[in-house]
Amino acid sequence: MKISAIVTLKNDVLDPQGKVVSQTLKNMGYKNISQVRQGKYFEVHLDEKNPAKCKEVAEQMCKKLLSNTVIEEYKISISE
Amino acid sequence: MKSSVIVFPGSNCDRDVAVALEKFQIKNQMVWHNDLSLPKSDLVVLPGGFSYGDYLRTGSIAGKSKIIKEVIEHAKNGGLVLGICNGFQILTETGLLPGVLLRNKDLKFISKNVYLKVTNTNNVFCTNFKKKNVVEFPIAHNEGNFFANDNLLNKLEDQNLIAFKYCNNKGEINDEANPNGSSKNIAGVLNEKKNVLGLMPHPERVIEPLLSGKDGSLLFESLLK
Numbered sequence: 001m002k003i004s005a006i007v008t009l010k011n012d013v014l015d016p017q018g019k020v021v022s023q024t025l026k027n028m029g030y031k032n033i034s035q036v037r038q039g040k041y042f043e044v045h046l047d048e049k050n051p052a053k054c055k056e057v058a059e060q061m062c063k064k065l066l067s068n069t070v071i072e073e074y075k076i077s078i079s080e
Numbered sequence: 081m082k083s084s085v086i087v088f089p090g091s092n093c094d095r096d097v098a099v100a101l102e103k104f105q106i107k108n109q110m111v112w113h114n115d116l117s118l119p120k121s122d123l124v125v126l127p128g129g130f131s132y133g134d135y136l137r138t139g140s141i142a143g144k145s146k147i148i149k150e151v152i153e154h155a156k157n158g159g160l161v162l163g164i165c166n167g168f169q170i171l172t173e174t175g176l177l178p179g180v181l182l183r184n185k186d187l188k189f190i191s192k193n194v195y196l197k198v199t200n201t202n203n204v205f206c207t208n209f210k211k212k213n214v215v216e217f218p219i220a221h222n223e224g225n226f227f228a229n230d231n232l233l234n235k236l237e238d239q240n241l242i243a244f245k246y247c248n249n250k251g252e253i254n255d256e257a258n259p260n261g262s263s264k265n266i267a268g269v270l271n272e273k274k275n276v277l278g279l280m281p282h283p284e285r286v287i288e289p290l291l292s293g294k295d296g297s298l299l300f301e302s303l304l305k
Contacts, residue, residue, distance in 0.1 A: 013227060016187050065144060068137055070180045071227060
């Protein structure tokens with residue numbers, strides 16, 4: 001199965017890269033942008049058929065390595 | 081006094097800090113990150129550099145390296161741990177120190193000398209700063225923007241765990257003297273037991289007046305007491 005994890009900075013953490021991207025998009029003419037947050041995307045392929053187990057492993061991976069929960073939050077999805 | 085400097089792939093201040101330790105008669109040994117056991121040491125130093133190419137997050141991969149379990153054990157048993165620059169980032173990733181180091185506010189790598197106010201001199205790393213508590217150290221980092229939530233910042237202040245703050249040459253702590261956007265101008269913090277110190281500036285680069293200055297000597301001399 002495939003684990004997809006999106007890691008982004010928490011809302012109260014300054015994201016200077018996101019700010020620069022937002023400003024650049026505005027300069028390009030996309031005036032109605034209110035905010036851009038930049039993040040990371042991980043795909044982990046796992047030899048495991050049970051989605052519940054995958055979810056559990058994914059949670060651990062995100063907590064222990066893929067994100068730093070002091071500043072980041074993560075969203076997990078599981079697919080075939 | 082005996083020390084161990086942990087060397088990761090991408091460390092580049094490991095030999096500088098070894099020279100500094102030896103200058104102050106601290107018997108030092110270099111320890112490779114893949115080693116499973118730590119030589120008997122009073123002090124463990126995590127040096128500056130770009131461990132594992134700063135992949136994922138600065139310090140995150142080094143924070144899971146084999147030797148780190150031993151370093152955490154050493155710290156839990158009261159042993160001294162000093163993390164400089166990337167070493168500080170690694171210590172926050174392991175949880176030995178609170179907070180986290182984000183990308184500099186202006187997204188630029190900063191390499192310059194800064195002034196620091198030593199805000200806690202009652203710990204084994206900083207006793208010698210009592211005679212001079214505004215010092216000049218170099219910084220060289222891309223991720224030195226110390227971040228912690230308000231609760232943690234209050235706790236750090238209340239428990240006096242902030243060791244160094246960025247200031248101007250008069251010792252005034254203000255926004256202009258903050259090079260990287262760190263919360264409350266924090267440049268270095270201690271753990272609760274005050275046996276673990278992490279700081280972004282480089283004391284090991286200012287131990288020789290002929291080359292650069294000598295304010296960093298105060299830190300190494302403090303350790304000898």
